[in-house]
Amino acid sequence: MGRWEPNTEQRFLVAAIELFGEIGFERTTVAAIAQRAGLTARTFFRYFDDKREVLFKGSEQLQQTMVEALARAPLDAAPLEAIGAALATAGEFFNDERRPFARIRYAVVAANPELHERELIKMATLSGALAQALRARGVEEPDASLAAEAGIAVFRIAFAQWVSEAETRGYGEIAVESLARLRKLTAR
Missing domain, CATH: 1.10.357.10 (Tetracycline Repressor, domain 2)
Structure with missing residues (x-):
């Protein structure tokens, strides 16, 4: 997984919203968002406190x-x-x-x-x-x-x-x- 790839924040946003739409907010995990984005969960937390923050960015x-x-x-x-x-x-x-x-x-x-x-x-x-x-x-x-x-x-x-x-x-x-x-x- 690439950690320092360009557009990291945007990749997390797109991955999260896709997953929210596909499987719902409750069933979506940070690990799943990170995997979909091709990044790590640790990197996710550099940009967002939690998955709710994606919706209010x-x-x-x-x-x-x-x-x-x-x-x-x-x-x-x-x-x-x-x-x-x-x-x-x-x-x-x-x-x-x-x-x-x-x-x-x-x-x-x-x-x-x-x-x-x-x-x-x-x-x-x-x-x-x-x-x-x-x-x-x-x-x-x-x-x-x-x-x-x-x-x-x-x-x-x-x-x-x-x-x-x-x-x-x-x-x-x-x-x-x-x-x-x-x-x-x-x-x-």
């Missing part, structure tokens, strides 16, 4: 990308417009190349209560970061938290749509459309 990067997009929104943008900028930028993160991985990940997380709980914590953390970015723009409470939570609701609904088998549109397009629908609903 990139969360910090996504959060940073969204917070930066919100901060770059025009200063006169309403809070939901700034949230819209963050959601649209998430579309760059959730590209067509990531969709197959995201579909399996979505199913695995939904089927496992422990992973689902972790996903909810991730969403709460993202909401807090977006609310903080809105406060830094001068949006006061409770408006900053309301806008951030609404953005997370849109994020989750758009993501569920994006990973559905029949969906072909990009995540950013779906998210922006979903935010527009929310605005219509609240204007009634």
Whole structure:
């Protein structure tokens, strides 16, 4: 088994998600992931604390990308417009190349209560970061938290749509459309 081969982390990610899809999360072991990747379990632990981490890799990067997009929104943008900028930028993160991985990940997380709980914590953390970015723009409470939570609701609904088998549109397009629908609903 090659230990210092290129793309080690990506090889682990691909191997893990393939196994999660084939035999399920619970039945997949780190040893099986390492074997599928052509690497060692010891090397796996240089990149991930455990097999759950494979599913949450990139969360910090996504959060940073969204917070930066919100901060770059025009200063006169309403809070939901700034949230819209963050959601649209998430579309760059959730590209067509990531969709197959995201579909399996979505199913695995939904089927496992422990992973689902972790996903909810991730969403709460993202909401807090977006609310903080809105406060830094001068949006006061409770408006900053309301806008951030609404953005997370849109994020989750758009993501569920994006990973559905029949969906072909990009995540950013779906998210922006979903935010527009929310605005219509609240204007009634």
